[in-house]
Amino acid sequence: GAGVSQSPSNKVTEKGKDxxxxxxxxxxxxxxxxxxxxxxxxxxxxxxxxxxxxxxxxGLPSDRFSxxxxxxxxxxxxxxxxxxxxxxxxxxxxxxRGAGAxxxxxxxxxxxxxL
Amino acid sequence: RKEVEQDPGPFNVPEGAxxxxxxxxxxxxxxxxxxxxxxxxxxxxxxxxxxxSGNEDGRFTAQLNRASQYxxxxxRDSKLSDSATYLCVVNPLYNFNKFYFGxxxxxxxKP
Numbered sequence: 001g002a003g004v005s006q007s008p009s010n011k012v013t014e015k016g017k018d019x020x021x022x023x024x025x026x027x028x029x030x031x032x033x034x035x036x037x038x039x040x041x042x043x044x045x046x047x048x049x050x051x052x053x054x055x056x057x058x059g060l061p062s063d064r065f066s067x068x069x070x071x072x073x074x075x076x077x078x079x080x081x082x083x084x085x086x087x088x089x090x091x092x093x094x095x096x097r098g099a100g101a102x103x104x105x106x107x108x109x110x111x112x113x114x115l
Numbered sequence: 116r117k118e119v120e121q122d123p124g125p126f127n128v129p130e131g132a133x134x135x136x137x138x139x140x141x142x143x144x145x146x147x148x149x150x151x152x153x154x155x156x157x158x159x160x161x162x163x164x165x166x167x168s169g170n171e172d173g174r175f176t177a178q179l180n181r182a183s184q185y186x187x188x189x190x191r192d193s194k195l196s197d198s199a200t201y202l203c204v205v206n207p208l209y210n211f212n213k214f215y216f217g218x219x220x221x222x223x224x225k226p
Contacts, residue, residue: 033214042216102147103149104214
């Protein structure tokens with residue numbers, strides 16, 4: 001697509017429920033990143049994909065968090081047994097490492113609220 | 116020590132003022148540098164890449180000082196619409212897949 005698309009844009013859930021957040025990167029972008037941003041805070045790296053593999057998962061805060069990417073395109077971030085501290089905006093970004101500078105383009109984010 | 120450090124501000128300036136932000140980075144092997152702009156409750160958007168020779172885009176000028184390991188952003192003739200948080204981003208040579216984000220500098224342009 002023309003840009004990075006994320007869904008849902010807003011999600012309200014109850015503590016203990018599982019949530020899935022989806023990211024559709026720019027067509028042809030091989031690299032995909034997930035970040036988290038809590039209110040008033042900076043960006044926190046979660047995980048990076050190159051194609052379908054995730055060589056860097058170092059930012060995932062706990063084993064309740066997982067992500068996958070299929071077909072070198074769409075990625076899903078899953079949070080199991082959500083906690084209130086998981087409330088944040090989850091941002092996805094993609095980049096095309098092939099041409100020119102390695103520039104990140106972000107989606108509009110998924111705002112997660114855990115009650 | 117953080118990879119990238121920025122003064123959080125806020126910088127409160129009147130319309131028409133010139134304002135400059137600096138950002139320092141810790142690893143001399145850093146390769147690419149960027150300024151992103153983030154509006155309240157929005158995603159970061161690329162403002163400009165920073166080239167070794169310095170570069171200008173309209174009212175915005177970015178400079179890189181490798182010897183002192185900092186980059187700067189100069190905004191001339193500030194507009195109300197420039198009010199945002201400006202993020203410094205560094206992409207290291209030793210790990211091309213990694214992006215290090217500063218925590219951002221908040222700019223408020225007042226009428």
